[in-house]
Amino acid sequence: MRKDNLKSLVTQMYEELLSNIDEQEEPNKDEVINYLKDAVVSISKIDDGAIDSIEHAKLAFTNAYKEIAHQSISSYKDTNSKFEELSKLHKTAVNECKDKDGLIDIPSITSKFDEIQSHMMKEVARANEVITKLTQQVKELEESSKLDSLTKVFNRKALDSYLQDICEKGKLKHELHLLILDIDDFKQINDKYGHVVGDKVLIFLANILRKTLRDGDKIFRYGGEEFVIILNRIDADRCQDIAKRIVKIIGANKLLYKGDTINITVSIGATTYHEGDTPDALIARADKALYKSKNNGKNQMNVEYIDGN
Numbered sequence: 001m002r003k004d005n006l007k008s009l010v011t012q013m014y015e016e017l018l019s020n021i022d023e024q025e026e027p028n029k030d031e032v033i034n035y036l037k038d039a040v041v042s043i044s045k046i047d048d049g050a051i052d053s054i055e056h057a058k059l060a061f062t063n064a065y066k067e068i069a070h071q072s073i074s075s076y077k078d079t080n081s082k083f084e085e086l087s088k089l090h091k092t093a094v095n096e097c098k099d100k101d102g103l104i105d106i107p108s109i110t111s112k113f114d115e116i117q118s119h120m121m122k123e124v125a126r127a128n129e130v131i132t133k134l135t136q137q138v139k140e141l142e143e144s145s146k147l148d149s150l151t152k153v154f155n156r157k158a159l160d161s162y163l164q165d166i167c168e169k170g171k172l173k174h175e176l177h178l179l180i181l182d183i184d185d186f187k188q189i190n191d192k193y194g195h196v197v198g199d200k201v202l203i204f205l206a207n208i209l210r211k212t213l214r215d216g217d218k219i220f221r222y223g224g225e226e227f228v229i230i231l232n233r234i235d236a237d238r239c240q241d242i243a244k245r246i247v248k249i250i251g252a253n254k255l256l257y258k259g260d261t262i263n264i265t266v267s268i269g270a271t272t273y274h275e276g277d278t279p280d281a282l283i284a285r286a287d288k289a290l291y292k293s294k295n296n297g298k299n300q301m302n303v304e305y306i307d308g309n
Contacts, residue, residue: 267293
């Protein structure tokens with residue numbers, strides 16, 4: 001394991017341990033020992049079980065895709081080889097069905113072509129079966145993974161699960177803040193440069209967020225050009241400082257593509273979790289704050305509190 005992966009994993013374990021201690025009315029040494037024992041077991045099985053560390057989840061996800069790609073390439077080569085053989089058969093059949101004057105024996109060539117057509121249909125059917133199987137594997141991999149396949153941050157499914165767990169806890173020991181980040185004028189970027197560049201912008205933005213935020217903060221791709229960020233163990237003022245810093249850093253970075261400089265800005269809506277919140281209520285408040293940022297000229301952040309102020 002790389003140093004960065006180890007640090008990320010240990011940081012996450014540390015924060016979860018603190019969270020577990022905070023949730024206990026009367027925590028004791030045995031509970032800490034049991035947690036650490038479980039952590040040792042989890043680390044020892046890190047190649048075999050589910051991985052919570054985003055870096056290791058990313059590695060597992062990437063390796064799985066590599067295996068599927070390898071199967072796909074092998075299948076393509078095999079099918080391509082079969083069609084090369086059929087092409088040779090086609091040429092041979094034409095030559096065999098010519099008489100001494102070079103004229104085509106129609107009944108013979110028809111029979112030969114029917115035979116070749118039958119072989120081709122079987123190969124096409126086999127190729128379609130492989131394609132269907134590989135497509136299903138990719139779909140299942142994406143559904144089971146907690147990562148967005150493009151940006152490699154957590155996906156919408158992971159966000160839904162995380163928010164549901166938070167809201168079920170009710171009252172939290174520490175403040176938790178949710179930011180919704182939306183890329184300004186993203187459609188114009190797609191229309192001008194194409195979706196390939198649009199994807200590069202999403203990856204570019206995700207990388208900036210990873211470098212800017214702490215290991216304990218969580219980044220989710222909410223959908224399209226929107227991201228959700230979870231900040232915890234900070235107060236509301238610090239949350240706003242971080243959100244403004246994100247806006248500033250992204251605005252200061254430029255994406256270069258084929259000699260063009262693409263300027264990217266984002267709008268952010270922030271809110272704070274309160275006991276009794278549902279995932280929908282939490283998202284709705286942040287979304288309302290995001291709407292304010294968009295209406296007020298974009299490239300900024302706004303906050304929506306539970307009392308609407």
